Amino acid sequence: MSLQVFGMPVSRGVAIGRAVLVASSRVDVAHYYVAADGIEGEIQRLRAARDAVSAEIETLQRELPAEAPGEISALLDVHQMLLHDEALTGATKHWIVERHYNAEWALSAQLEVLARQFDEMEDDYLRERKADLEQVVERLLRHLAHDGAGAPPPIVAQGSRDFAGEDPLVLVANDVAPADMLHFKKSVFTGFVTDVGGRTSHTAIVARSLDIPAVVGAREASRLIRQDDWVVIDGDAGVVIVNPSPIVLEEYRFRQRQSELERARLDRLRHTPAVTLDGERVDLLANIELPDDSAAAVAAGAVGVGLFRSEFLFMNREGSLPGEDEQYEAYRAAIEAMNGLPVTIRTIDIGADKPLDRMSVSELRHEHQLNPAMGLRAIRWSLAEPSMFRQQLRALLRAAVHGKLRILFPMIASLSEVRATVDALARARAQLDESGRAYGPVEIGAMIEVPAAALAIDALLPHLDFVSIGTNDLIQYTLAIDRADEAVAHLYDPWHPAVLQLIHRTIERAHAIGKHVAVCGEMAGDPAFTDLLLAMGLRSFSMHPSRVAAIKQRVLRADTRRLAAQLSRVLHAEQPAVAAAAAFGGSPAH
Known part of the structure; x- marks a missing residue:
């Protein structure tokens, strides 16, 4: 149906x-593919887990006290029967052999199939056996999780x-x-x-x-x-x-x-310079998560990396965080892969929907906060963990020897935070001097993603080389909406007049004193906002590499003088999306 x-x-x-x-599942399940030469090993893991659970059940049956109700022994018989049923173990092998699922994933997939079959049974007794099946699978998963071979390749x-x-x-x-x-x-x-x-x-x-x-x-x-x-x-x-x-x-x-x-068709624009009809050059940069993503940025025609989300180096590590040398090698790889083009690396931005696997003392405090999006996250967390923060800064400074590097500090809200980060950077340099390790020059910038930062931009700019507007969080904090919560997702509005005013103010004030400004949030990669951002004077967009060609197409068709003449009309409209469609051409954005 x-x-x-x-x-x-x-x-x-x-x-x-x-x-x-x-x-x-009530048990954390790893999901990964196994290579052809690993299939027999996964089947052996499954077989070993089945034998171990079977032995457990046999032991329980032997040790049942004489006064135990007969139903318990019968229930254990049912579990033993389910454990050796071909519908479970035999079909699970099928997922391993045919789909190359690891044993845990294969078990979960087969449980899903069998659970639906139980739900559709008319007999009440048989239908209730689904709980027994789930308990058997949970036992198997627990054995697989502790067999020492569950790390994904x-x-x-x-x-x-x-x-x-x-x-x-x-x-x-x-x-x-x-x-x-x-x-x-x-x-x-x-x-x-x-x-x-x-x-x-x-x-x-x-x-x-x-x-x-x-x-x-x-x-x-x-x-x-x-x-x-x-x-x-x-x-x-x-x-x-x-x-x-x-x-x-x-x-x-x-x-x-x-x-x-x-x-x-868009792919053919890869190597075309992003220049508007009236001769304005626009830098289209890439957002990346890992050093290997640099290749995709170059292939897409990006003229640099506008946002390297360094926190992804810290994730999926089962409690072992990257040290200074490992970070240095990762940053160096990203910089060298860009062949001399500038790379902007954001310091670790954990918190809210991006937790780390291993929690420090301060992170444990953060984990139990009622509203982590407004708690100890991003630069607040870094400043609360000075040792780890300086470690990252040392790695970044060392990587700067290999190319053009800009360091971006996330969630800056006040001048005191800017000064604290500048001081941490100075301490990191002093430590490198003491150890005799080489380091290069860097530019420093702040993510403008808190309304306070946008409103206090004049106080921040003299202490920075550049700013980058993170529209995702700026919208979230301006409108008091959790952007990860689908219950209020319909209220998340990039076209809200207050949001547009804050973005415009930041671009205008940065240009007034000759400071570089970029947008690295999702608006930068959305063609619905390209004309508006160009009208505001933005000349640096950072987005996922896959969006570069589509945005370049809009840039090539744009006349910034004509767009700028219509800006006031859009910014002061009750419905900016409708006004933008009328002023710049196109249909209203949603």
Whole structure:
């Protein structure tokens, strides 16, 4: 039966494929692919876990006291029967062999299949056996989690068909944390759907970095969609169609082909300079998460990195954080890969929806705050952990020997924080001098993502070389909306007059004293805002590499003098989105 699930579109395009469910469990489950030569090892892990659980059950049965009710022994018999049932272990091997799932993922996938079968049984007794099945699987998962072999290997390269078989795959989950998204970054998934999330949650941002269609906030998607269902993800409309009819499927396949043709056309603009019709040069920069992403930035035609999110180096490390030398090598790799183009690296921005695996004392305080988005995060956390902060600053200064480096401090709200970061940088330099290690010159900047910073911009600018506007958080804090909460996602409005005024003020004041200003939030990569930002005087946009060509196309068609003449009309309108459409041309943005 075909059905539709509605959510929020966060990455455009159409994806068609079979559903791969990352099921939630009371036990944390690793999800990764295994290479062909690792399949037998995964099957052995599964077999060993089954034998261990079977031995446990046998021991429990032997040690039952004489006065124990007979039902307990019968229940253990049921667990033993389920454990050795081919519908569980045999089918789980199928997921390992055919899909190259690791043993934990294969078990979770098969549990999902069997649980639905139990739910559909008419007999009450049989239907209630689902709980027994879940308990057996939980025991197996616990053994697999402690067998010492559960660490994921490197993910298979993008586009590989080794694990996908003949059918494309789409990922369906309740949620995918930003750190976990990195595991899927080079995977075979052609799209994904989550139950929760907002349009500018970090999960959605990293999803866009995959450059695949995605829908978040789809509520019951992971419960309504079954393993191996055919799924169409409409990333433009925010609609997920499950088991579509042949007519609908063909329509979306046609749209897929049209989208591929459009991408190919835009790709031809890669090496065209971004210059407006009236001769204004515009720098289109890339946002990246890891050093390897630099290659994609260069390939997309970006003229530098406007935002390297360094916190992703700290994630998915099972409690072991990167030391100074490891960070230095990562930053050096990113800088050298850009072949002399400037690289802006943001210091670690943990907190809210980007926690670390290992918590320090101050992080533990942060973890239990009622509102982590406004708690000890970003620069506040760094200043509260001076040793770790100086370690990162030393690594950055050392990497600056290898190219043009700018250091960006996140969530600056006051002049005292700017002074504290400048002092920390000076201490890091002094430590490098003492140890005799070389370091290079850097420019320093602040993320303008707190309304207080935008309003106090005149006091901040003399102490900085540049500023970068983080529109995602600026909108969140200006409108008092948690951008990761789908319940209020409809209130998240980049076109709100207060937001536009703060952005315009920051650009205007920076230009007034000759300081460089960029926008590195999601607005920079959205063509709906390109004309408006150009009208405000912005000449530096930073976005995911996949968005560079689309924004370049808008820049090449723009006349900044004509746009600037219409700016006041838009900024003072009751509905700026409608006014912008009328003033700049196009349809109203949503």
